[in-house]
Amino acid sequence: MRIPESKIEEIRSSASIVDIISEFVQLRKRGKNFIGLCPFHSEKTPSFTVSEEKQIFNCFGCHTGGNVFKFLMEYEKISFIEAVQELAEKLGITLQYDEETGTEKQTEQEFLYEINTTVGKYYSDNLLYSDKGETARKYFEKRKIKVQTMRSFGLGYAFPGRDDLVNFLTEKKIDITRALKLGLISSYEDGRLYDKFSDRIIFPIFSPNGRVVAFAGRVLEAEQKAAKYLNSPESSIYIKGRVLYGLSHAKDEIRKQNKAIIVEGYMDLISLHQNGIKNVVAVSGTALTEEQVILLSRYTKNVVLLFDADAAGIKASMRSIEILLKKDMEIKIASVPAGEDPDSFINKFGKEKFEDTIRRAQNFLEYQSAQYESQGMFDDPAKMTEAIRELVKPLALINDELKRTLLLKNISKKFNLRERLLEEELTKSLKEQNRNSIRESERKAQAQKLKENINVLSENKTSLMNESNIINERELIELLYIGGAEIIDNIFKNIRIEDFEIEIHRNLAIIVFEAYSSGKELYAGSLLDKVNNDNEQNYLIEIITDKHSISSRWEEVSDSTKDNKLSTKYVTDVIRKKRIDILNKMIDENFKKLKSVQDETEKLKLMRNEMELKNERSSLLRG
Ligand SMILES: [Zn+2]
Structure with missing residues (x-):
C-alpha cells in the first residue's frame, strides 16, 4: 500500500503549517515568522519558530524541526503515513493508494504494522475460539473479564508450544526477518526458530491511533518460573517510553472529562474500562517517562495517580510526581486500601465507590506529608x-x-x-x-557545538575552506531543498556532486540528485521527507532556518525583490560563487601539472586549458 507522491504533495501544499500547528501550540507573529513555546521541550521563552513561507518549523532550543508531516509525527508519535492520513482527513482530501511499493521508510513501518495486526488476530483467535485456549479463557473468566472486553482490547493467548507462531508465520508466508525484528520469534544458535511468547496471555499495545505496535505477554500462573511479564523489544514502530497503554481507548474520554487517571497495570486499566471508568491510561512496566507525560498533556493537564498501596507503588508515585510537576501538570493522588489494586477494588466495590476514591484524591503535597507522618517522621526532630x-x-x-x-x-x-x-x-x-538547569543548558549548548564541529570537520579538506565558501555550500543546499525543479536543474547543470566538499553537504546533495536524475517530479517541500538520517535532517533544517541564510539577507533588500525570494539573481549569484571556487581549484590543479609535465604537446594543452578556465572565471567575476 502506498500513497502516490503527487498526492502527498497535494496534501502538504494545501495545508498551512501555521494553521495546523496553531491547533496545538499558541503562536504569535514575529517578523516574517511565528513563534511560540516549544511543545517538545520545557521552556519559558519561545524558541519554537514556524515559517509560513518555507512551510517548516524549527526549535532553536531542542533542534526539533521539519515540515508539517514531521510536526504531526513528533507531536502525536505517529508514523509518516499516519501523519499523511490525518492531514488528508483534516483537509477533506480523499486518499487513493497505489499497489506498488513506496519509499522504503514508509513501507517498512507499514510492513511491521501489518505483521503485528495479523499476529494480534492470531493470538486473539487462539483465546476466543481454540480448544487449547481453554486455560486462558478460564483465567479471564476468573478475573471477570467479558468476551466483549477481550475483543475490544484485542486480548489473546500464545499456545504453550515453542513453534506454534513460527508455523503460523510460515504458513501465512510472513517475512521471518521482520518477525524477528519485532521480537515475535527468536532463533537458537543452530538457526532454528522458536516463539518468544509461549503459554502467555497477550495484551497488544496500541499507538494513540489504535495500531498494534507491540505485545506484552503475562504468565498464567504466578508460581511459574518465567518472568511475570514479557514485552516486545523496541523497534522502529515501538519506543517503550513513548507509549501509554490504553491511550487509544481512553483519549476521547480524557478530553471530555479533562482528566486522566494513571494506573500501574494492564489488568487495572481493562477492569476499570469494563466498569465504565474510561479515562484511564497505564504506565505498565516502566516508570512514568517525560515523553509519556508530554503525550498525555495533549489531552489534559489534570492527572490522578492511582498506584498500588504497596511500597513499590508509593515509590513509583513519588517519582512520577516529579516528572509530572516538571511538565506543569496538575496532580492528585488517589489510593485504594492496602491489599487491593484498582482491578480488585472495582470488582469488589463497584463504580460508585471507585469514583468516590477518585474524588477524595489528595494533592501531591498532602499525600507525601501523610506518608511521612505515618512513618512518624514529623515526631522525630x-x-x-x-x-x-x-x-x-x-x-x-x-x-x-x-x-x-x-x-x-x-x-x-x-x-x-x-x-x-x-x-x-x-x-x-x-x-x-537553578544550578542544575543552567548546567543542563550548558551541556546542551556544548553538545550542539560539538555536533556542528563534527559536521564541518568531517573532511580534512574542510579546514582549508574559508567561512564564505562553507556558507556558500550551505546556501546551495538550501536552494536544492526549497528551490523547486528549475533551480535544482540549474544547480546540477553547473555543479557536480563531488564539488560539494563538506561530507554532510554532499550527502544531502546526493539525496536531491537521486530524485532529480530519476526523472521524477520534484517538489520543494517534500524533498525534506527523503532525508532519513536524523543528523542530516537536523542539520538541513538548521540550514533552512539559519538566520544567516536567505531569510535575513532578504530583509535587507528592497520589497520588490523580497516578493521573489528565490529570484534568478540570487540563485545565479550563489551558483556563480561556487563555480568561481571550483574554477580556482581547477586552475591551481592545472598549474601544478604544468610545472611537472615535460612533454611539449601536453604542456601546450595544459596552457590552453588554463586560458579557458581563466576566461570562464573572469567572465563569471564580471557577473
Ligand atoms: Zn524545543
Missing part, C-alpha cells in the same frame, strides 16, 4: 528536617510562584510545621534547581 527537605524538593519544580506559596502555607498549617522552616528549604531547593 532529626528525621523531620529530612522529611521537610524531601517534601519541598518537588515544590521547586513548580513554575508558578503563587501556587508554590499556597501549597507551602497549606502544608505548614495542616501538619503544624513552621512556615519559615519550609520557606528556607524551598529557597535552597530553588537555588539547587
Whole structure:
C-alpha cells in the first residue's frame, strides 16, 4: 500500500503549517515568522519558530524541526503515513493508494504494522475460539473479564508450544526477518526458530491511533518460573517510553472529562474500562517517562495517580510526581486500601465507590506529608528536617510562584510545621534547581557545538575552506531543498556532486540528485521527507532556518525583490560563487601539472586549458 507522491504533495501544499500547528501550540507573529513555546521541550521563552513561507518549523532550543508531516509525527508519535492520513482527513482530501511499493521508510513501518495486526488476530483467535485456549479463557473468566472486553482490547493467548507462531508465520508466508525484528520469534544458535511468547496471555499495545505496535505477554500462573511479564523489544514502530497503554481507548474520554487517571497495570486499566471508568491510561512496566507525560498533556493537564498501596507503588508515585510537576501538570493522588489494586477494588466495590476514591484524591503535597507522618517522621526532630527537605524538593519544580506559596502555607498549617522552616528549604531547593538547569543548558549548548564541529570537520579538506565558501555550500543546499525543479536543474547543470566538499553537504546533495536524475517530479517541500538520517535532517533544517541564510539577507533588500525570494539573481549569484571556487581549484590543479609535465604537446594543452578556465572565471567575476 502506498500513497502516490503527487498526492502527498497535494496534501502538504494545501495545508498551512501555521494553521495546523496553531491547533496545538499558541503562536504569535514575529517578523516574517511565528513563534511560540516549544511543545517538545520545557521552556519559558519561545524558541519554537514556524515559517509560513518555507512551510517548516524549527526549535532553536531542542533542534526539533521539519515540515508539517514531521510536526504531526513528533507531536502525536505517529508514523509518516499516519501523519499523511490525518492531514488528508483534516483537509477533506480523499486518499487513493497505489499497489506498488513506496519509499522504503514508509513501507517498512507499514510492513511491521501489518505483521503485528495479523499476529494480534492470531493470538486473539487462539483465546476466543481454540480448544487449547481453554486455560486462558478460564483465567479471564476468573478475573471477570467479558468476551466483549477481550475483543475490544484485542486480548489473546500464545499456545504453550515453542513453534506454534513460527508455523503460523510460515504458513501465512510472513517475512521471518521482520518477525524477528519485532521480537515475535527468536532463533537458537543452530538457526532454528522458536516463539518468544509461549503459554502467555497477550495484551497488544496500541499507538494513540489504535495500531498494534507491540505485545506484552503475562504468565498464567504466578508460581511459574518465567518472568511475570514479557514485552516486545523496541523497534522502529515501538519506543517503550513513548507509549501509554490504553491511550487509544481512553483519549476521547480524557478530553471530555479533562482528566486522566494513571494506573500501574494492564489488568487495572481493562477492569476499570469494563466498569465504565474510561479515562484511564497505564504506565505498565516502566516508570512514568517525560515523553509519556508530554503525550498525555495533549489531552489534559489534570492527572490522578492511582498506584498500588504497596511500597513499590508509593515509590513509583513519588517519582512520577516529579516528572509530572516538571511538565506543569496538575496532580492528585488517589489510593485504594492496602491489599487491593484498582482491578480488585472495582470488582469488589463497584463504580460508585471507585469514583468516590477518585474524588477524595489528595494533592501531591498532602499525600507525601501523610506518608511521612505515618512513618512518624514529623515526631522525630532529626528525621523531620529530612522529611521537610524531601517534601519541598518537588515544590521547586513548580513554575508558578503563587501556587508554590499556597501549597507551602497549606502544608505548614495542616501538619503544624513552621512556615519559615519550609520557606528556607524551598529557597535552597530553588537555588539547587537553578544550578542544575543552567548546567543542563550548558551541556546542551556544548553538545550542539560539538555536533556542528563534527559536521564541518568531517573532511580534512574542510579546514582549508574559508567561512564564505562553507556558507556558500550551505546556501546551495538550501536552494536544492526549497528551490523547486528549475533551480535544482540549474544547480546540477553547473555543479557536480563531488564539488560539494563538506561530507554532510554532499550527502544531502546526493539525496536531491537521486530524485532529480530519476526523472521524477520534484517538489520543494517534500524533498525534506527523503532525508532519513536524523543528523542530516537536523542539520538541513538548521540550514533552512539559519538566520544567516536567505531569510535575513532578504530583509535587507528592497520589497520588490523580497516578493521573489528565490529570484534568478540570487540563485545565479550563489551558483556563480561556487563555480568561481571550483574554477580556482581547477586552475591551481592545472598549474601544478604544468610545472611537472615535460612533454611539449601536453604542456601546450595544459596552457590552453588554463586560458579557458581563466576566461570562464573572469567572465563569471564580471557577473
Ligand atoms: Zn524545543
